[in-house]
Amino acid sequence: MATVKEFSVEEKLVSLLRLQKIDSKLDEIEILKGELPMEVKDLEDELEGLNTRLTNLGDEIKGIEAFISGKKEAIKDAEANIKKYEKQQDNVKNNREYEAISKEIEMQTLENKLNEKQIREANDKIKEKNNVYESAKKAIKDKEGNLKHKKAELEKIIVDTDKEEKQFEKESEKAGEEVEPRLLAAYEKIRKTYRNGLAVVSIERDSCGGCFNKIPPQRQAEIRQRKKIIVCEHCGRILVDFDLFNSVTAKK
Ligand SMILES: [Zn+2]
Incomplete structure (x- = not known):
């Protein structure tokens, strides 16, 4: 039986973030x-x-x-x-x-x-x-x-x-192929919704980096744990912590 490698949430977020960084370059x-x-x-x-x-x-x-x-x-x-x-x-x-x-x-x-x-x-x-x-x-x-x-x-x-x-x-x-299809579909749908093309954003000053609404401390802690994919309850963008966001670049 062939084994399918299970990716951790953090790994999924990293692939998605890389795609986001590349797509942001394309937007620029x-x-x-x-x-x-x-x-x-x-x-x-x-x-x-x-x-x-x-x-x-x-x-x-x-x-x-x-x-x-x-x-x-x-x-x-x-x-x-x-x-x-x-x-x-x-x-x-x-x-x-x-x-x-x-x-x-x-x-x-x-x-x-x-x-x-x-x-x-x-x-x-x-x-x-x-x-x-x-x-x-x-x-x-x-x-x-x-x-x-x-x-x-x-x-x-x-x-x-x-x-x-x-x-x-x-x-x-290439980066898109590395993202789980369901997550990729969600990403593409959110990206199309916003003019700045940002579907994955980081927490910035206790707020969503996309819509700037405050994120409760408990939720921020969950995001930092990287165990679940969490979306902003106001704008629907996928949220990651600041360190993860900055650790991924468009270049591999
Ligand atoms: Zn938001």
């Missing part, structure tokens, strides 16, 4: 995996924002340049008008007409002075914007280098994390 990886792509995306967004700023700056400079060529055209037109008026002045019939044309010439001359002043100001503005543009371009170049480096770093972490996850998945399966 799941959270990290959610955060890493977000970090990469944040970096990409930052660079995109900087590039948009550079494009806008370039557009602003082009706008000022268009303004300047408009003003130059206006000066040419006014100069042509002045020439035309000067010719007309040679053929005027009376003083009044001469005065009227002189007024026109004076106005066009004044307008051109204003145009020239505006061109000078616009050129100053372009110089200023060009300086900002050049330093922004340099900042982007530096940042691009940094981001490339950081992105590669993050992608490597993602790859390593995937590798680690696969490893822990294998170990979780």
Whole structure:
């Protein structure tokens, strides 16, 4: 007759705890995996924002340049008008007409002075914007280098994390095989109930480490004896004493 090895409650709890520790590692990886792509995306967004700023700056400079060529055209037109008026002045019939044309010439001359002043100001503005543009371009170049480096770093972490996850998945399966099927089923059911995935918890400061309700001293003593599997009467999690909880790790 084949003998089936009977495990003590403590041994059962140790197998279960190891499974819990491994599964908690998997839960941690799941959270990290959610955060890493977000970090990469944040970096990409930052660079995109900087590039948009550079494009806008370039557009602003082009706008000022268009303004300047408009003003130059206006000066040419006014100069042509002045020439035309000067010719007309040679053929005027009376003083009044001469005065009227002189007024026109004076106005066009004044307008051109204003145009020239505006061109000078616009050129100053372009110089200023060009300086900002050049330093922004340099900042982007530096940042691009940094981001490339950081992105590669993050992608490597993602790859390593995937590798680690696969490893822990294998170990979780193996550890699960060592847990008594009925206990394993209970564990999986409790684990699914709670967002933090904790089905086995320790006593912490006289309370359940899962729901933080107080555990009576008598019950704490029973838990420490490790003779029975005891669940928290408030949250249903399996309770172990602090020392046992800390003696088991995900790594064998
Ligand atoms: Zn509890």
